[in-house]
Amino acid sequence: MIPFNRASITDKEIEYVVDALKGRRLSGDGPYTMKVYDRVRELLGIENMLLTTSGTTALELASLLIDLEPGDEVIVPSFTFSSTANAFMLRRAQPVFCDIRRDTMNIDETLIEGLITPKTKAIYTVDYAGMPCEYDAIEAIAREYGLYIIEDSAQSFGSTYRGRNCGTFGQFGCYSFHETKNYAMGEGGGLVLNDESFLDRAEILREKGTNRRQVLKGMVDKYTWHDVGSSFLPSDVLAAILYAQLERYDEIMAKRLAVWNAYHEGLVDLENDGLLARQVVPEGATHNGHMYNIVCPTSEIRTQVVSRLNEQGMYPYICYVPLHSAPMGLKIGYDPAACPVTEDYGERVLRLPLYADMTVEDANNVVSALNDVLRGA
Ligand SMILES: Cc1ncc(COP(=O)(O)O)c(C=O)c1O
Known part of the structure; x- marks a missing residue:
């Protein structure tokens, strides 16, 4: 039998999960999460990535960070997973669906400009099947019209376009580490922050709107409610699986x-x-x-x-x-x-x-x- 997908699990994943359990550090932002960040830095040169509970919640967090408002328009390919659109529709922004190219199956960059209106706030790109979009053209359009680019890089961890890593185009890249992806932790994702000015707020929104991460960093001794956020941290036990996968x-x-x-x-x-x-x-x-x-x-x-x-x-x-x-x-x-x-x-x-x-x-x-x-x- 040849299934459509099967997770690749070795003794290493099992060893690290057992180690995480023995360390009794089950919640988010523990030692394995930090090891994942170091490894992503080492592999892809990405300085700021925050693990999330899924690729979907990485996209949701990005949508919160760009302050989408009801009635804003987002240009997005229709040939994608529901999560790409749900992320901004939860903020009451409207999808403006863009067709794809026949060759790469990615958003047709030549059609984007024709879809821009005064309400357009962002372009959500999708690197389908791990194939990068035409980012030279897309970045030029985003610059000219002052639009955000949110990269749905759920499938493209490790792919590159003209020497740059997928996940590093636009303001945010959103990886998925779901079981079906190349590097998996079961359910999980990563928000890449290419613009560091979003980092402090991203850490707050990801932690139920509190500055809890500043406590973990030793910057304050008590955390409180600062913003409207949610719970986007995955367990460190899952991060242990991902760390093993990234070592491989x-x-x-x-x-x-x-x-x-x-x-x-x-x-x-x-x-x-x-x-x-x-x-x-x-x-x-x-x-x-x-x-x-x-x-x-x-x-x-x-x-x-x-x-x-x-x-x-x-x-x-x-x-x-x-x-x-x-x-x-x-x-x-x-x-x-x-x-x-x-x-x-x-x-x-x-x-x-x-x-x-x-x-x-x-x-x-x-x-x-x-x-x-x-x-x-
Ligand atoms: C293009 C795309 N976007 C978003 C997602 C959502 O990722 P997750 O399943 O980690 O929430 C997926 C996952 O299948 C995907 O393929």
Whole structure:
């Protein structure tokens, strides 16, 4: 059987969790959380990241920090997970859905300017499948119109665009360390603060609106309520899992890329014969092998592929129903025709199984099953 995802757990994760438990330091911001921060600094040069309870709450915290108000507009791709939009809609800001590029499946940067109005406050980008967006163009637009960029880098920890790490574009990057992500802690996330002036308030909002973190840093001896915040700290026991995963950073990256490359090479003939399209790596980018996506010729063929692969114990995954034409999108008045590429890809994109402990042989077996079904065997 080849599932769509399987967490990669070694003795190291188990050892660190046991150690965290033995230390009886179960709440947030404990020793393993600090080790994670040091490791992220060492790996990616990121100075300020705060662990959160999920990628979703990292996005929510970013949305609180930019003081969105009811009626503000946010430009966001529709080809994404609900969390990207929920984060600012909880602040009563309105999504303005932007279509995606056919090659990289990321927000089409050439369409952004046409969606800007006097109410636009921010662009929420999504590095789909760990592929960076076209940040040179997006940053230029944000600068010209005075907009925030919030990067939903849930899937792109370890990817780069023109030498810069995903998560470091705009004011905030939002990583996910959910079980399905490359580096996991079960449920968890990280808010990257690229503008240090937000740091003090972020620490307060993340700690139920109190300055408790200043107590932990020895700056004050009593903490009190300073702002309207919430509880966004994950347990240090979960941070212990993530620390082990980050110690295995190179190993996990290499294993995922080996599987990704096996798919990419193995599927070239099917693409040349017009039987599928492969997702394109953006120019000047490196990616983290988070997902492997194909575009099937039709929705019916995708359904057929899924059922034939399932019969052989292989479990590809239909990733996104576009947000603008999902039940919630329709409820708030969006037109399914608003983002035609997204609508089309929502019917045809298929995510193949990919996880660190999958073998190249597993990938070759999936490729062979795809050949059979797409060539009508
Ligand atoms: C693009 C995107 N944004 C946000 C999230 C939310 O992350 P989490 O599951 O950690 O809340 C995910 C997770 O699947 C995601 O893929």
